[in-house]
Amino acid sequence: MTSYAEFHRRSLEDRDAFWAEQAQLVDWKTQATQICDYSKPPFVNWFVGGSTNLCHNAVDRHLKDRADQAALIFVSTETHQERVYSFRELHAEVQRMAAVLIELGVKKSDRVLIYMPMIAEAAFAMLACARMGAIHSVVFGGFASGSLASRIEDASPKVIISADAGSRGGKVVAYKPLLDEAIRLSSHKPDSVLLVDRGLATMNWVAGRDKLWEPLRQKHLDTVVPCEWLDASHPSYTLYTSGTTGKPKGVQRDTGGYAVALAASMKHIYCGNAGETYFATSDIGWVVGHSYIIYGPLIAGMATIMYEGLPIRPNGGIWWSLVEKYKVTVMFSAPTAIRVLKKQDPVLLKKYDLSSLRALFLAGEPLDQPTAQWISEGLGRPIVDNYWQTETGWPILAISKGVDDAPTKFGSPGKAVYGYDVKLIDENTGAELKGANQKGVVAIEGPLPPGCLQTVWGDNDRFVSTYWNTIPGRMIYSTFDWGIRDEDGYYFILGRTDDVINVAGHRLGTREIEESIAGHPNVAEVAVVGVADQLKGQVAMAFAVVKDTRLLTDEAAKLKLEGEIMKRVDGDLGALARPARVRFVTVLPKTRSGKCLRRAIQAVCEGRDPGDLTTMEDPAALQQIKDLVAG
Numbered sequence: 111m112t113s114y115a116e117f118h119r120r121s122l123e124d125r126d127a128f129w130a131e132q133a134q135l136v137d138w139k140t141q142a143t144q145i146c147d148y149s150k151p152p153f154v155n156w157f158v159g160g161s162t163n164l165c166h167n168a169v170d171r172h173l174k175d176r177a178d179q180a181a182l183i184f185v186s187t188e189t190h191q192e193r194v195y196s197f198r199e200l201h202a203e204v205q206r207m208a209a210v211l212i213e214l215g216v217k218k219s220d221r222v223l224i225y226m227p228m229i230a231e232a233a234f235a236m237l238a239c240a241r242m243g244a245i246h247s248v249v250f251g252g253f254a255s256g257s258l259a260s261r262i263e264d265a266s267p268k269v270i271i272s273a274d275a276g277s278r279g280g281k282v283v284a285y286k287p288l289l290d291e292a293i294r295l296s297s298h299k300p301d302s303v304l305l306v307d308r309g310l311a312t313m314n315w316v317a318g319r320d321k322l323w324e325p326l327r328q329k330h331l332d333t334v335v336p337c338e339w340l341d342a343s344h345p346s347y348t349l350y351t352s353g354t355t356g357k358p359k360g361v362q363r364d365t366g367g368y369a370v371a372l373a374a375s376m377k378h379i380y381c382g383n384a385g386e387t388y389f390a391t392s393d394i395g396w397v398v399g400h401s402y403i404i405y406g407p408l409i410a411g412m413a414t415i416m417y418e419g420l421p422i423r424p425n426g427g428i429w430w431s432l433v434e435k436y437k438v439t440v441m442f443s444a445p446t447a448i449r450v451l452k453k454q455d456p457v458l459l460k461k462y463d464l465s466s467l468r469a470l471f472l473a474g475e476p477l478d479q480p481t482a483q484w485i486s487e488g489l490g491r492p493i494v495d496n497y498w499q500t501e502t503g504w505p506i507l508a509i510s511k512g513v514d515d516a517p518t519k520f521g522s523p524g525k526a527v528y529g530y531d532v533k534l535i536d537e538n539t540g541a542e543l544k545g546a547n548q549k550g551v552v553a554i555e556g557p558l559p560p561g562c563l564q565t566v567w568g569d570n571d572r573f574v575s576t577y578w579n580t581i582p583g584r585m586i587y588s589t590f591d592w593g594i595r596d597e598d599g600y601y602f603i604l605g606r607t608d609d610v611i612n613v614a615g616h617r618l619g620t621r622e623i624e625e626s627i628a629g630h631p632n633v634a635e636v637a638v639v640g641v642a643d644q645l646k647g648q649v650a651m652a653f654a655v656v657k658d659t660r661l662l663t664d665e666a667a668k669l670k671l672e673g674e675i676m677k678r679v680d681g682d683l684g685a686l687a688r689p690a691r692v693r694f695v696t697v698l699p700k701t702r703s704g705k706c707l708r709r710a711i712q713a714v715c716e717g718r719d720p721g722d723l724t725t726m727e728d729p730a731a732l733q734q735i736k737d738l739v740a741g
């Protein structure tokens with residue numbers, strides 16, 4: 111093994127040769143004539159002249175060696191369905207879906223919006239679009255009419271694919287009325303709405319527009335729809351960011367670069383092999399669902415589990431029972447999900463045979479040490495934090511286990527991933543911070559590697575003005591996260607740039623304060639925000655979810671706990687970081703993807719309008735904070 115440092119160096123200094131090699135991990139109809147065209151920075155075209163197809167790489171090319179092996183494993187603990195599709199069956203279903211879309215008038219480059227629960231048909235729909243070069247735009251099924259309407263407006267889809275209903279915790283959530291309302295709200299109207307009827311809810315039918323999937327599928331049981339060979343830069347999909355910091359951004363991804371980036375990441379980072387099973391617990395509505403439920407594992411020839419249901423129903427062992435049953439080798443989840451499991455009986459972690467599992471990857475938000483330790487001890491497997499964004503589509507920071515035998519460090523998602531020229535930038539001067547242990551904005555010098563966003567859908571100007579800064583002669587992409595790099599090249603994410611607070615001229619990451627508070631045995635979760643203060647500029651304000659909720663009605667106990675927490679922060683970070691107040695709540699306001707909406711909390715604390723809340727999970731959570739602040 112060449113050293114990882116050498117591997118990473120080569121990916122930047124000998125960029126074209128490096129990516130030309132990685133490109134051999136996927137099938138091409140025609141090979142690229144130019145690996146990287148960066149003549150119009152910050153826009154980049156990867157694999158110019160190459161043509162390929164994501165669906166071909168995810169499905170068709172495996173028919174030769176593994177037609178009868180599992181490809182898609184659909185498990186619903188909501189409707190008690192479980193079905194394994196082989197690559198052969200997946201190939202057939204995807205062609206049926208593609209044939210139906212063609213019948214509905216969908217052509218290459220048309221948009222197809224997918225608003226669906228976690229059912230196999232959603233995977234068929236994504237792959238069918240990729241097959242014919244239609245651009246899919248998956249909208250998380252948990253969103254209601256308002257958020258859906260703005261995405262319909264933006265994507266202007268020819269067809270929308272949906273279902274009668276989803277189900278969550280045993281409760282049916284009818285999708286059709288939400289969709290009808292969203293279409294009413296949007297000025298763009300789709301030609302057709304294709305509906306999967308799961309028999310969960312009755313549907314109000316709009317004649318002429320609405321079409322039922324099953325009868326159309328029956329018409330096309332044997333229709334052959336070949337893969338369309340697409341330019342590497344042909345857009346494969348658009349997808350919105352989570353909206354944690356404001357209005358969501360519509361990320362546009364290419365075809366060839368994405369295929370190569372995912373194939374390479376499956377090899378070098380996740381170390382998944384063909385014939386094995388991958389289990390990502392996310393939802394197809396998020397980037398993890400795109401990259402590591404659907405495309406990544408299938409491109410690697412792995413079976414992938416698509417799970418509809420809660421992690422704690424019928425009980426907190428459900429995921430581990432799937433690991434045992436399907437011999438999952440690689441698993442991917444989010445800290446927020448692990449914190450949910452942490453409240454369950456720890457015995458559930460020991461009940462199943464997890465010997466197939468090699469590692470659990472976590473991403474999406476900071477992995478706090480108590481959570482990491484709990485799950486790592488419980489599973490007896492390496493827990494690998496990795497850091498990335500909807501924009502990048504695959505990890506920016508990780509330990510690339512396939513090429514790096516370096517250990518993981520608690521609290522760090524690891525080192526700069528090959529292909530990424532990661533820098534820390536001084537927020538005030540814009541200069542690069544080259545030394546160890548200096549705090550700065552995590553940034554990437556262009557060109558972004560294959561697989562990252564091409565642009566913001568329909569808005570090149572927004573792409574440039576949102577993300578890019580110029581250091582004389584160089585273009586730098588900002589992640590809007592704040593971090594630090596140690597002497598071994600490991601990064602630590604300190605929070606979002608919005609979340610940096612400035613107390614009497616000292617810059618503190620809210621994450622550091624949260625880490626300290628989360629270490630208290632009675633704290634399940636905590637959010638710290640900076641609040642304007644006349645004297646100090648800003649002060650920290652903490653909102654903690656307590657484990658023992660009896661405390662919430664006991665004023666004396668609350669004061670005592672507040673004192674204990676302040677003392678902890680004094681000891682860990684110094685009195686400067688001590689929150690002005692620690693308030694207690696039962697739940698924190700989060701996005702539907704599980705990210706804490708600190709900017710909304712901060713706005714409420716400062717008496718400002720909390721801004722775009724369309725991606726918020728539970729409005730009652732923010733109300734609790736409003737009440738506390740008002741009281």
Ligand code: ATP
Pocket residue numbers: 351352353354355356357358359472473474475476477495496497498499500501523589590591603605606703705
């Ligand atoms: P928006 O950009 O619309 O405000 P968002 O940034 O939450 O929403 P995502 O793309 O889903 O949208 O999330 C990416 C962000 O999640 C990162 O920029 C970072 O703040 C956070 N994140 C992801 N993985 C990690 C990780 N391993 N450690 C710390 N933070 C992480």
Ligand code: MG
Pocket residue numbers: 351355499590
């Ligand atoms: Mg973001």
